[in-house]
Amino acid sequence: xxxxxxGSRVLRKEDVRLVAGQGQYTDxxxxxxxxxxxxxxxxxxxxRIKQVNIKAAQDMPGVVKIYTGADLxxxxxxxxxxxxxxxxxxxxVAHPALASDKVRYVGDGVAMVVAHSRSQAEDALEAISxxxxxxxxxxxxxxxxxxxxxxxxxxxxxxxxxxxxxxTETDEAFRTADVVVRQTFRQQRLIPNxxxxxxxxxxxxxxxxxMTVWATSQNPHIHRFLMxxxxxxxxxxxxxVAQDVGGGFGSKIACYPDEVLVAYAARDLGVPVxxxxxxxxxxxxTTHGRDHVDEVELAGTRDGxxxxxxVKAYANLGAYLSTAGPGVPTILFGLIVNGAxxxxxxxxxxxxxxxxxxxxxxxxxxxxxxxxxxxxxxMDRYAQEIGMDPVQVRRVxxxxxxxxxxxxxFGITYDSGDYHRALDRALEMLDYAALRREQASLKAQGKxxxxxxxxxxxxxxxxxxxxxxxxxxxxxxxxxxTVRLHxxxxxxxxxxxxxxxxxxxxxxxxxxxxxxxLPVEDIDIVHGDTDRVSMGWGTYGSRSTAVGxxxxxxxxxxxxxxxxxxxxxxxEVPEDAVRFEEGKFHPEGNATKSVSIQDVxxxxxxxxxxxxxxxxxxxxxxxxxxxxxxxxxxxHVAVVSVDPDTGEVRLVRYIAVDDCGTxxxxxxxxxQVHGGIVQGVGQALYEGALYDDAxxxxxxSFLDYAMPKAxxxxxxxxxxxxxxxxxxxxGVKGVGETGTIASTPAVVNAVMDALSSFGVTDxxxxxxxxxxxxxxxxxxxxxxxxx
Amino acid sequence: MQLKGQxxxxxxxxxxxxxxxxxxxxxxxxxxxxxxxxxxxGTYQADMEMGVAAIRGRxxxxxxxxxxxxxxxYRMVMxxxxxxxFVNVNLSVQFVPxxxxxxxxxxxxxKVGGTVAGVGQRMLSGVATFxxxxxxxxxxxxAREVQQ
Numbered sequence: 001x002x003x004x005x006x007g008s009r010v011l012r013k014e015d016v017r018l019v020a021g022q023g024q025y026t027d028x029x030x031x032x033x034x035x036x037x038x039x040x041x042x043x044x045x046x047x048r049i050k051q052v053n054i055k056a057a058q059d060m061p062g063v064v065k066i067y068t069g070a071d072l073x074x075x076x077x078x079x080x081x082x083x084x085x086x087x088x089x090x091x092x093v094a095h096p097a098l099a100s101d102k103v104r105y106v107g108d109g110v111a112m113v114v115a116h117s118r119s120q121a122e123d124a125l126e127a128i129s130x131x132x133x134x135x136x137x138x139x140x141x142x143x144x145x146x147x148x149x150x151x152x153x154x155x156x157x158x159x160x161x162x163x164x165x166x167x168t169e170t171d172e173a174f175r176t177a178d179v180v181v182r183q184t185f186r187q188q189r190l191i192p193n194x195x196x197x198x199x200x201x202x203x204x205x206x207x208x209x210x211m212t213v214w215a216t217s218q219n220p221h222i223h224r225f226l227m228x229x230x231x232x233x234x235x236x237x238x239x240x241v242a243q244d245v246g247g248g249f250g251s252k253i254a255c256y257p258d259e260v261l262v263a264y265a266a267r268d269l270g271v272p273v274x275x276x277x278x279x280x281x282x283x284x285x286t287t288h289g290r291d292h293v294d295e296v297e298l299a300g301t302r303d304g305x306x307x308x309x310x311v312k313a314y315a316n317l318g319a320y321l322s323t324a325g326p327g328v329p330t331i332l333f334g335l336i337v338n339g340a341x342x343x344x345x346x347x348x349x350x351x352x353x354x355x356x357x358x359x360x361x362x363x364x365x366x367x368x369x370x371x372x373x374x375x376x377x378x379m380d381r382y383a384q385e386i387g388m389d390p391v392q393v394r395r396v397x398x399x400x401x402x403x404x405x406x407x408x409x410f411g412i413t414y415d416s417g418d419y420h421r422a423l424d425r426a427l428e429m430l431d432y433a434a435l436r437r438e439q440a441s442l443k444a445q446g447k448x449x450x451x452x453x454x455x456x457x458x459x460x461x462x463x464x465x466x467x468x469x470x471x472x473x474x475x476x477x478x479x480x481x482t483v484r485l486h487x488x489x490x491x492x493x494x495x496x497x498x499x500x501x502x503x504x505x506x507x508x509x510x511x512x513x514x515x516x517x518l519p520v521e522d523i524d525i526v527h528g529d530t531d532r533v534s535m536g537w538g539t540y541g542s543r544s545t546a547v548g549x550x551x552x553x554x555x556x557x558x559x560x561x562x563x564x565x566x567x568x569x570x571x572e573v574p575e576d577a578v579r580f581e582e583g584k585f586h587p588e589g590n591a592t593k594s595v596s597i598q599d600v601x602x603x604x605x606x607x608x609x610x611x612x613x614x615x616x617x618x619x620x621x622x623x624x625x626x627x628x629x630x631x632x633x634x635x636h637v638a639v640v641s642v643d644p645d646t647g648e649v650r651l652v653r654y655i656a657v658d659d660c661g662t663x664x665x666x667x668x669x670x671x672q673v674h675g676g677i678v679q680g681v682g683q684a685l686y687e688g689a690l691y692d693d694a695x696x697x698x699x700x701s702f703l704d705y706a707m708p709k710a711x712x713x714x715x716x717x718x719x720x721x722x723x724x725x726x727x728x729x730x731g732v733k734g735v736g737e738t739g740t741i742a743s744t745p746a747v748v749n750a751v752m753d754a755l756s757s758f759g760v761t762d763x764x765x766x767x768x769x770x771x772x773x774x775x776x777x778x779x780x781x782x783x784x785x786x787x
Numbered sequence: 788m789q790l791k792g793q794x795x796x797x798x799x800x801x802x803x804x805x806x807x808x809x810x811x812x813x814x815x816x817x818x819x820x821x822x823x824x825x826x827x828x829g830t831y832q833a834d835m836e837m838g839v840a841a842i843r844g845r846x847x848x849x850x851x852x853x854x855x856x857x858x859x860x861y862r863m864v865m866x867x868x869x870x871x872x873f874v875n876v877n878l879s880v881q882f883v884p885x886x887x888x889x890x891x892x893x894x895x896x897x898k899v900g901g902t903v904a905g906v907g908q909r910m911l912s913g914v915a916t917f918x919x920x921x922x923x924x925x926x927x928x929x930a931r932e933v934q935q
Contacts, residue, residue, distance in 0.1 A: 041901070042901075043868075043872035043873050043900040043901025043902075043904075044873075044900055044901075045900075106900065106901060106904070106905075122870075125870065126844070126845070126869070126870045129868065130868075280902050280905070280906065283905060284902070284905065692904070692908075694898065694900065696899070696900050696901075696904035696905070697904065697905045698904065698905060698908045699905065700902060700904070700905015700906050701905060701906040701907070703906060703907055704905065704906060704907065704908065704909065
């Protein structure tokens with residue numbers, strides 16, 4: 001057992017079971033007598049339901065029961081949102097689990113069949129006939145706000161779900177500035193695609209009233225909390241289990257109608273019921289991400305100093321408010337649009353808009369990718385405008401080391417950082433000057449490469465509960481941990497964070513191992529079960545290690561304090577004369593006489609000879625509430641080539657220098673950075689959800705929606721700087737979202753750098769070959785026309 | 788999705804019109820059309836089996852012939868619902884006499900919704916053209932048989 005377990009590349013403990021097919025995903029649950037549910041979904045984006053005829057379906061083989069929206073009226077509460085941004089006039093519209101009068105997006109549930117097999121349930125769906133009266137549909141947020149646009153909800157005029165403003169006065173700066181740059185950016189809708197689609201299984205014990213729901217959740221306690229309200233089952237009678245979850249990226253935060261319906265049916269029928277999403281369903285019903293139109297204005301001086309930034313954002317929220325939906329484009333976006341720069345004046349105004357589309361919620365980065373994209377893009381536009389190198393304009397405006405802690409124009413305080421150091425390191429890895437020379441010589445040969453920067457900062461490690469309350473999040477954001485040492489000295493550790501692919505069964509074990517001197521293999525991490533873990537707020541917003549890890553550190557320290565007291569008693573020396581090294585206590589200056597933490601733990605359990613007044617047992621819990629968010633930062637650089645004949649963009653090099661504070665496991669950090677970058681590049685170059693004018697999703701499969709593939713990427717060049725967070729016990733900051741946040745603008749800036757030769761300054765993502773090719777053709781024909 | 792095309796059939800407009808309004812002929816010639824039962828007013832209860840990309844299934848609904856001008860033109864309106872969503876077709880068909888044949892000209896639009904709209908929409912107009920060609924090819928064959 002090395003003292004250096006923290007910071008070492010411990011292989012992922014969870015992979016042993018996951019790669020051997022021994023994981024326990026929700027769809028792996030098979031209970032005796034279990035029935036299967038399938039849900040009939042609206043093929044119309046907007047329609048009145050005139051009639052639902054289930055007669056023929058009821059007689060189909062294996063059908064046990066069919067529920068329609070009318071059957072459930074008054075029996076279930078509305079599917080709620082859990083984020084009510086203050087002073088945003090949020091319209092809390094009803095979201096029934098099954099629609100009974102009106103459907104509002106393709107995929108809205110209309111009826112549920114419960115049958116003896118999945119195929120019987122799906123066959124019966126075909127026999128249900130629904131008479132719809134189609135209504136006009138609107139899928140674009142700007143169209144939805146126009147006079148005369150079709151209204152989705154009676155109580156949301158112009159389909160405006162929320163209107164929220166934050167920041168300082170900026171008019172004066174814009175009136176007097178030398179340079180004002182204006183640009184509207186569209187940040188297209190994305191469809192999160194974790195490897196595991198969603199699923200839910202519910203079992204009800206009518207004798208005790210206990211309900212157990214296994215579900216694909218990033219936050220089982222939040223699910224329990226919300227489902228308890230919707231179903232009317234008290235929390236002590238409702239157990240949520242999410243043992244293994246195959247990725248979420250934000251799409252498994254929300255409480256959806258589906259898991260509520262399954263639980264309802266299980267209670268109604270008295271037998272377990274399972275529902276598993278198909279991939280086709282996933283595309284249409286599981287929350288989407290992004291979908292902003294951002295009007296951005298930057299005021300600055302001729303010599304590169306930014307004076308003010310002003311943002312007006314139109315965020316598409318979809319047909320209903322998802323669990324975190326209203327918070328993503330407001331709080332998680334609007335407070336950090338100044339990015340990593342010292343910009344004295346800044347303001348954000350956000351409209352959240354209902355449309356006939358799938359509800360929008362968090363997607364890896366959630367609000368911060370959108371903020372980072374617009375600031376990093378407008379910085380490049382500004383640099384172009386004043387004829388300055390994009391690196392130089394960043395150097396002028398990046399916060400300096402001595403400015404931390406730094407409070408931005410929106411009142412949030414960046415905890416720590418050394419932004420220039422990360423930039424310097426990236427430039428060194430890039431060999432920037434040489435690359436610019438190469439770019440010029442290639443251009444002379446008719447070949448185009450581009451270099452794009454993103455000197456990002458993000459706000460994560462969500463977060464102080466007091467702030468959660470102030471920004472309208474309907475929950476706490478602290479985290480719980482229990483460290484339980486068994487008589488043998490092996491440990492069971494419970495965490496309220498609910499990892500679902502991030503490797504925290506390993507990193508959390510490392511945290512405890514480091515503090516208690518235990519072997520990593522002697523520590524099991526338990527998560528994702530509300531009956532085993534008392535409380536927790538889940539995994540999102542890169543919070544698990546910063547907040548959940550903080551709780552683990554505190555609980556471990558409490559264990560250690562008690563162990564030290566017992567060790568001193570056993571060693572017959574005063575407590576302050578006891579040293580703890582490599583899992584052993586010994587009197588100061590005498591390493592030969594020692595007791596191990598395992599010896600001490602056994603004595604604590606036996607209780608035969610404990611110091612007077614000390615309780616037996618060896619277990620400690622902690623509830624850690626951070627005092628601030630964490631602010632990871634770094635510099636990402638993309639080098640792309642653009643083929644002017646085909647419009648194809650190829651990523652040639654990608655450099656990422658990230659600072660996520662103290663690193664617990666470099667291998668896992670690198671994995672997070674790789675995955676994040678790939679997802680961010682997906683937005684820049686490949687992905688995009690499209691709807692037609694009738695509100696039909698046109699990109700409903702992997703045939704039609706391009707996910708990034710491994711072969712699209714060069715080897716990602718990674719380095720790190722390490723600026724520990726000053727306010728949490730581990731000094732960690734979070735790394736789950738940095739790659740996604742940083743990479744999208746780096747790549748788009750690189751493509752625009754390559755296209756600057758043609759006079760193209762902006763293109764809407766994704767930068768697909770036809771779009772890039774058309775822009776080049778268009779630019780050349782305009783040039784031709786002028787000459 | 789716009790549908791537009793024409794097919795020259797070596798038969799008189801009268802023969803073509805008769806074939807293209809005869810439910811028995813339509814069931815034989817229209818790929819996937821399994822059944823047409825009259826329910827009055829030129830409207831039929833119809834079942835179709837269709838597959839586009841991975842979305843295959845049985846659609847049932849109505850097929851109506853409207854605005855009939857004998858031997859000259861009519862409008863075919865189809866509304867079908869199936870597991871992959873819905874398909875609505877509204878097609879005007881004209882019979883233009885040629886020297887020794889008839890030019891059948893069709894124009895209209897098809898709307899699809901639900902899962903079927905989200906999968907392979909890019910391929911859909913190609914598929915529609917393919918189906919229409921197959922259909923008119925079959926009708927031309929029937930016309931030859933009728934005239935033999």
